[in-house]
Amino acid sequence: MTVSVLGAGAFGTALAVTLAQNGPVTLWARDADQAALMQETRRNERRLPGANLPRNVTATADLNLATGAETILLAMPMQQMRGFLTAHADLLQGKTLVACSKGIDLESGQGPTALIAAACPSARAAILTGPSFAADIARGLPTALTLACAEEAEALQRELSTPTLRLYRTTDTTGAELGGALKNVIAIAAGVVIGAGLGDSARAALMTRGFAEMSRIATAMGARAETLSGLSGFGDLVLTCTSVQSRNFRFGRALGAGEEFDSSITVEGVATAQAVSTLAQKHIIDMPIATMITALADRQITVSQAVQALLSRPLKEE
Numbered sequence: 001m002t003v004s005v006l007g008a009g010a011f012g013t014a015l016a017v018t019l020a021q022n023g024p025v026t027l028w029a030r031d032a033d034q035a036a037l038m039q040e041t042r043r044n045e046r047r048l049p050g051a052n053l054p055r056n057v058t059a060t061a062d063l064n065l066a067t068g069a070e071t072i073l074l075a076m077p078m079q080q081m082r083g084f085l086t087a088h089a090d091l092l093q094g095k096t097l098v099a100c101s102k103g104i105d106l107e108s109g110q111g112p113t114a115l116i117a118a119a120c121p122s123a124r125a126a127i128l129t130g131p132s133f134a135a136d137i138a139r140g141l142p143t144a145l146t147l148a149c150a151e152e153a154e155a156l157q158r159e160l161s162t163p164t165l166r167l168y169r170t171t172d173t174t175g176a177e178l179g180g181a182l183k184n185v186i187a188i189a190a191g192v193v194i195g196a197g198l199g200d201s202a203r204a205a206l207m208t209r210g211f212a213e214m215s216r217i218a219t220a221m222g223a224r225a226e227t228l229s230g231l232s233g234f235g236d237l238v239l240t241c242t243s244v245q246s247r248n249f250r251f252g253r254a255l256g257a258g259e260e261f262d263s264s265i266t267v268e269g270v271a272t273a274q275a276v277s278t279l280a281q282k283h284i285i286d287m288p289i290a291t292m293i294t295a296l297a298d299r300q301i302t303v304s305q306a307v308q309a310l311l312s313r314p315l316k317e318e
């Protein structure tokens with residue numbers, strides 16, 4: 001049975017590489033030249049340098065071909081997902097759609113599974129999320145992720161697990177997708193702390209308070225606390241706040257150091273901070289770190305003003 005991956009960025013390509021251990025994979029790129037180059041060279045040098053596409057991965061720009069599969073992974077940046085689903089709903093109805101993106105749609109305030117349900121009501125929606133860098137997955141390093149699906153998904157869990165990629169299953173789609181989205185915001189903040197030279201102790205404090213902030217909003221929105229403590233929440237928070245492989249962390253580090261950052265690099269946490277600040281107001285939840293990151297990324301405040309504002313908040317119980 002063929003699995004398709006739509007979106008040939010770093011993550012989509014890495015997933016295609018690992019899933020090819022189980023059977024044929026179709027990797028769809030929206031750009032025909034990129035698809036042809038990948039099919040010919042068996043590489044995706046632009047997005048995932050160094051990885052080789054196994055023989056049973058077919059790179060294509062033909063969406064009709066790619067959507068012939070029953071199981072389809074969506075691996076485009078989060079802010080592109082709603083438009084993609086709406087434009088191609090007719091090809092995606094009735095399929096199992098596994099979102100691999102981390103974020104909250106700015107316009108609707110929805111996560112990936114709600115976007116899928118809205119655009120393709122007859123599809124089965126799932127989300128694959130957790131601590132994993134594309135380069136690690138493609139190299140075959142051991143990785144564990146969360147597969148969240150409100151419906152029965154044991155067969156899907158087996159289909160998408162590979163000898164090096166171990167999936168854990170949950171029905172808590174809200175918790176899994178909010179954990180994956182929110183950790184990017186905290187990772188930007190952790191980067192700011194390091195970029196501004198505030199030290200590792202400050203980063204540990206930030207990560208801990210950031211986790212409290214993530215848990216507050218997620219449980220208010222219906223997530224289970226144990227999902228937040230799992231791979232998709234705590235696990236991914238630790239990875240992204242402590243590794244220079246993370247683009248969100250590197251973006252924050254540049255912000256903290258007053259340096260420029262390449263705007264062509266995907267940094268999901270900026271839009272997520274904005275979306276979550278709106279959700280926090282709606283649910284009357286205090287989210288000082290996300291609010292600060294929105295203001296910092298918009299250049300409304302300086303790093304020292306942000307730090308001062310966080311440190312001068314009223315003292316309270318932990």
Ligand SMILES: NC(=O)C1=CN([C@@H]2O[C@H](COP(=O)(O)OP(=O)(O)OC[C@H]3O[C@@H](n4cnc5c(N)ncnc54)[C@H](O)[C@@H]3O)[C@@H](O)[C@H]2O)C=CC1
Nearest residue numbers: 008009010011012030075076077078080101102133134266
């Ligand atoms: N790179 C990583 O290590 C990981 C990434 N993710 C998530 O995967 C998602 C994608 O990230 P990356 O692959 O890393 O980004 P990337 O920047 O490497 O690639 C994004 C890809 O999406 C394509 N794309 C953009 N708009 C599109 C559209 N409207 N329709 C179809 N394709 C479109 C681009 O052409 C590009 O190939 C993000 O939400 C990210 O958080 C999750 C785990 C790990």
Ligand SMILES: O=C(CO)COP(=O)(O)O
Nearest residue numbers: 130131132133246247248
């Ligand atoms: O989500 C990721 C790791 O789990 C990738 O993080 P970045 O998008 O910050 O690179």
